[in-house]
Amino acid sequence: MLRKAWNKQAEEIGNQVFFISRFSHNVFRKGFEWNEFLRQCYIIGYRSFPLVAITGFILGFVMTLQSEPTMKDFGALSFVPGMVAVSIIREIGPVIISLICAxxxxxxxxxxxxxxxxxxxxxxxxxxxxxxIQFLVVTRILACIIMVPLLTLMADGLAIFGGYVASNIGGNLSLSLYFNKAFSAVGFSDLLPAFIKTIFFGFAIGFVGCYRGYNSNRGAASVGLAANSAVVNASLWVIVIDAIAVQLTNIIVYT
Amino acid sequence: MEERLHIADKHTENIVVEMQHVKKAFGSNEVLSDINMQLKKGENLVIMGRSGQGKSVAIKCIVGLLEQDEGGLKVFGKEVKDLSENELKALRVKVGFLFQSGALYDSMTVKENLEFPLTRVLKLKDAKEIDKHVHEALEGVGLVNAIDKIPADLSGGMRKRIGLARTLIMNPEIMLYDEPTTGLDPITSKEISMLIMNLQKKYQTSAIIITHDMACAKITADRILIMDGGKFIAEGSYEELENSPDELVSSFFK
Structure with missing residues (x-):
């Protein structure tokens, strides 16, 4: 029983590796499908923008509202913009937006x-x-690799703006002061590793979606199954990649 | 002796598809147990059999969509299993495949569907030439008016005809039809059967037609093979098989 499950798992990993190799083999092949690639960028990027924008804005808004009372107790209210900006840019933005994208x-x-x-x-x-593979898979995965990081960056910006709106509910803070406070806390070493990690998240989302769809079985039920397992697996990939990326960032940047 | 060799050469030249002792299983389910057949140039071969007997599997092996487990499968004298990626691609250009559903690309219009193989496979770039091919193909199936429609707006019969146009635009030498008339009304079925016959006359294409539709078989078949239990159990013309003493064979014609 255990052996059978293990064999199935090993076969699955083998198939995924084979699919990645077919993808990478076709990326640099002659006859890149530019039109389909741009169409996918439009579908993946532009059409996801409203959802991602609302999520980003509310993330910053809620984080500010939640942390203000505690920070106030410590007399550290002026640290809130910086704290929200750092946590959004380094971790919460990339992960939550990638999970939404998944x-x-x-x-x-x-x-x-x-x-x-x-x-x-x-x-x-x-x-x-x-x-x-060249027409359907390469275009979709590359569009994800480009659009997920861009969506995350836009969501990060909107989240910081959401924080500003939240700060102004109870107080009176100018936009320039808020953004000054927020960005003075953020360094390039916060932004770059987070940006690089979203490229991998984008790859995972595109790859898992394509792999599950491309290898689905016959029959109407398998379409639902392909969509469902794509979301579950892509989300899992995002979380696992995040764990690895944070560990690597800590080793490379902060030691 | 030389003359005999020449005759043998001519004989093999005339055979475009040859299957010898082909076996195919999915897990423990053996679908093709021993398939032997030859398709001659310019011939319409109809394959009949109950559903789930592996007819579609057999023709999918011909274009390399599936690979047989055992046995030999030669198309134009070359073993399909041994072809390189580029050789297989070249073979597929010569072999047209009409799927049961028509298999039109949902996200594209009829025009884009027909342009797809021209621009991707034949690498045509001249827009006028592409337009000419598309119009010719649509005229061939009598659906020029549908050029800007999307597949969702087409009826089942129209989809099959557009699917046929998309396959024929490549001028294939062999056509494989997977149930071309299933699910259509008798009048449209007859139209499609007549279309298949016209194509054979016009382009001298060889064809394998999988069907359950006796009217289609009667119109199109030069020869009929009947499949059961993963192998062919009877072969002959429509009239010969209609009067077959075998109960299973004759039951198709009742």
Whole structure:
């Protein structure tokens, strides 16, 4: 029983490695699908923007509201903008936005490719002599690699603005003072590792969505399963990559 | 002796697809147990059999979508299993495959669907030339008006015809039809069957047609093979099989 489960797991890992190698083999191949890539950037980036923007704004807003009373007790109210900015940029922004993206993007890629597989559209593409990995997979993964970090950066900015709005509910703080306080606490060493980690999050979201959709079984139920397992696995990948990235950042940047 | 060799060469030249003792299993489920068949140039071969007998699996092996576990499968004299990636791609250009559902790309219009193989596989760049091919293909299936529609707005019959146009735009030498008339009304079914016949006459294409539709088989078949239990159990013309003493074979014609 245990052996069977282990064999299945090993096979799964093997398939994923094989899929990554097919992706990387096709990235630099002649005939890059620019139009499809831009279309995917539009779908993944622009269409996710409202959700990500609202989430980002509320993150900063809520964090400020929650931390103000405690900080006030310590007489450290002036540290709130800096604290919110650092925690949003270094950790909460990338992780929460990537988890939101995993739910929005990985599921839609999983469902779209899954239904294409069920309707034999991927087979039709392959049989016509075209390259479905180059057209469907490479474009989506690259679009995720580019758009998830950009979405995160925009959400970070909106979160800091959300913090400013929250500070002004109970007090009267000028925008320039708030942003001065916030950015003086943030260094390049906070932004860069977080940005690099979102590139990996973007890859994970695109890859898992494509892998689950592309390898879904036949039948309508498998489309739902592909979308569901894409979200679950992409979220797990994001959290695991985050743990590794934070550890690496601590070793490289802060020691 | 030389003359005999020449005749043998001519014989193999005429065979475009050859399957010998092909076996294929999915896990413990053996789908193809011993498949032997030959498709001659310019011939319409109809394969019939109950559902789930592996007919689609057999034709998917021909284009390398699935790989047989055992046995030989030659297309244009070359073993499909041994082809390199580029050789397989070249083979697929010569072999058209019409899927049961038409398999149109949902996110693209009819025009973009038809342009897809032209720009990606044949690498055509001239917009006028591409337009000409697209119009010709749509005229061939009588659906020029549908050029800007998306697949969701098309009926089942229209989708199959557009799917056929998308396959034929590449001028394939072999056509594989997976249930081309299933789910269509008798009039549209007959139209599609006639279309298959016209294509054979016009382009001299060889075709394997998987169908349960007796009217389609009667119109299109030069030869019929009947599959059961993962192998072919009967072979002959429509009339020969109709009068077969075998109960299973004759039951298809009742």
């Amino acid at each position: 739910g929005k993007i990985a599921s839609s890629i999983g469902a779209e490719l899954g239904s294409m597989k069920v309707a034999e559209q991927i087979d039709a593409m392959e049989v016509s002599g075209a390259n479905p």
